[in-house]
Amino acid sequence: MTKIGVLLSGCGVFDGSEIHEAVLTLLSLDRAGVKIICMAPDMEQHHVINHLTQEITDEKRNALVESARIARGEIRDIKDVKSSDIDGLILPGGSGAAKNLSDFAFKGPDASVHPEVKRLLNEMVKSGKPVGAICIAPATLTRALSNINPEVTIGSDESTASAIEAMGGQHKVCEADMIHVDLKNKIVTTPAYMLAQGIKEVAEGIQKLVDKVVELAK
Amino acid sequence: MTKIGVLLSGCGVFDGSEIHEAVLTLLSLDRAGVKIICMAPDMEQHHVINHLTQEITDEKRNALVESARIARGEIRDIKDVKSSDIDGLILPGGSGAAKNLSDFAFKGPDASVHPEVKRLLNEMVKSGKPVGAICIAPATLTRALSNINPEVTIGSDESTASAIEAMGGQHKVCEADMIHVDLKNKIVTTPAYMLAQGIKEVAEGIQKLVDKVVELAK
Numbered sequence: 001m002t003k004i005g006v007l008l009s010g011c012g013v014f015d016g017s018e019i020h021e022a023v024l025t026l027l028s029l030d031r032a033g034v035k036i037i038c039m040a041p042d043m044e045q046h047h048v049i050n051h052l053t054q055e056i057t058d059e060k061r062n063a064l065v066e067s068a069r070i071a072r073g074e075i076r077d078i079k080d081v082k083s084s085d086i087d088g089l090i091l092p093g094g095s096g097a098a099k100n101l102s103d104f105a106f107k108g109p110d111a112s113v114h115p116e117v118k119r120l121l122n123e124m125v126k127s128g129k130p131v132g133a134i135c136i137a138p139a140t141l142t143r144a145l146s147n148i149n150p151e152v153t154i155g156s157d158e159s160t161a162s163a164i165e166a167m168g169g170q171h172k173v174c175e176a177d178m179i180h181v182d183l184k185n186k187i188v189t190t191p192a193y194m195l196a197q198g199i200k201e202v203a204e205g206i207q208k209l210v211d212k213v214v215e216l217a218k
Numbered sequence: 219m220t221k222i223g224v225l226l227s228g229c230g231v232f233d234g235s236e237i238h239e240a241v242l243t244l245l246s247l248d249r250a251g252v253k254i255i256c257m258a259p260d261m262e263q264h265h266v267i268n269h270l271t272q273e274i275t276d277e278k279r280n281a282l283v284e285s286a287r288i289a290r291g292e293i294r295d296i297k298d299v300k301s302s303d304i305d306g307l308i309l310p311g312g313s314g315a316a317k318n319l320s321d322f323a324f325k326g327p328d329a330s331v332h333p334e335v336k337r338l339l340n341e342m343v344k345s346g347k348p349v350g351a352i353c354i355a356p357a358t359l360t361r362a363l364s365n366i367n368p369e370v371t372i373g374s375d376e377s378t379a380s381a382i383e384a385m386g387g388q389h390k391v392c393e394a395d396m397i398h399v400d401l402k403n404k405i406v407t408t409p410a411y412m413l414a415q416g417i418k419e420v421a422e423g424i425q426k427l428v429d430k431v432v433e434l435a436k
Contacts, residue, residue, distance in 0.1 A: 011229065011230070011237075011287060012229070012287035013287070013290050013291075014291075019229075019237060019241060019287060019288055019290075020241050020244070020245075020290070023237060023238050023241040023242070023417075024241070024245070026238070026417050027238075027242070027417050027418065027421055030416050030417045030418040031418045050283055050286075051283065051284075051286035051287045051289075051290070051291050052282060052283045052286040052291065052293065054291065064270060065268055065269065065270045066269075068268075068269035068270040069229060069230035069231070069237060069269045070237055071269075072231050072237075072238070072269070073231075073232075073269050073270065073272065075270065198248050199241075199244050199245050199248045200245065200248040200249045203245055
């Protein structure tokens with residue numbers, strides 16, 4: 001049975017994984033009949049944002065513990081996951097992908113990637129296994145894999161696109177409900193909420209991304 | 219444009235809204251082309267559960283603030299929502315629907331319903347507008363509307379079904395990917411994670427529930 005990892009980064013668009021993108025990834029994977037392995041780094045989130053007021057709070061939350069809300073408790077610490085455990089890996093977006101999995105949200109092209117995230121992404125590429133990245137996650141992916149000059153999309157945002165180019169990536173403009181495929185490196189990306197006007201558009205792009213990652217994983 | 223309310227109760231299966239059920243409700247509503255109005259009660263959650271370990275923590279969280287994570291910040295306090303603002307209302311499940319919207323999880327048939335939830339549900343029924351309830355939410359709905367003896371399903375769990383009967387409801391056994399429709403009262407219910415083995419089954423039932431609620435709302 002094909003096993004696809006889903007790398008989460010908390011639970012909420014402003015400080016963790018974008019919840020809609022994460023759930024739609026799980027839905028498309030379940031429909032594809034694959035085994036889903038959710039994971040996240042065991043780390044304190046960069047911050048906790050009140051999603052009603054958008055204010056930064058003084059709370060402390062752990063990205064693995066909060067990600068477990070999306071995964072209904074079925075989740076592993078990324079440090080215990082090797083590329084040999086999975087046939088493909090998908091990173092949903094949300095600010096957590098650029099605040100917890102890396103610090104791209106604060107440092108742009110000078111970002112550092114969480115060491116376990118960088119390790120697993122590099123293992124996947126070296127094993128010839130596909131990686132999907134959604135929304136802002138392609139920025140963190142590019143920083144982790146700058147040595148292979150990946151082709152990715154985050155939609156059409158010029159400032160993010162130029163940061164991706166500065167990190168060695170090749171940015172491709174893409175519609176919200178479409179995907180870009182870097183066939184050489186087996187990297188699949190979709191803009192999702194970087195561009196989408198609503199959840200149904202996000203679902204279209206993620207369905208295509210998941211289908212392509214599963215196809216490349218088999 | 220048809221307006222459908224979505225009543226949330228936090229963010230997480232064990233202490234708030236079941237995240238998959240809530241997101242799939244939003245997806246089906248967006249695909250139906252209706253305007254979505256998310257809402258939740260402004261109240262401290264009954265408790266906060268660590269979803270990795272399932273332990274009760276000493277944290278305090280607010281159901282409206284946490285629900286805003288699912289709604290991406292676009293959410294209203296239920297006390298400011300009248301039945302005249304919406305054409306239909308849907309309650310996703312998750313423990314929050316029976317711990318925050320009512321205390322059914324602790325008191326069973328003797329449960330009390332949050333006063334604003336009880337008010338809005340009764341207003342909807344009096345206005346002849348449809349209400350959908352998912353997973354465990356039909357128990358809270360039955361307690362709020364025991365005067366109309368609603369027909370509902372929570373799947374096939376005998377203990378919950380008998381509690382529903384004790385509150386004046388009429389429980390109907392139903393498959394995970396199906397709905398039960400009480401046409402007289404315009405109440406639509408689906409078992410979702412009370413019975414489903416995975417997210418794709420949940421998506422099937424919720425798609426049918428949303429389609430029926432939207433049809434009855436027009």
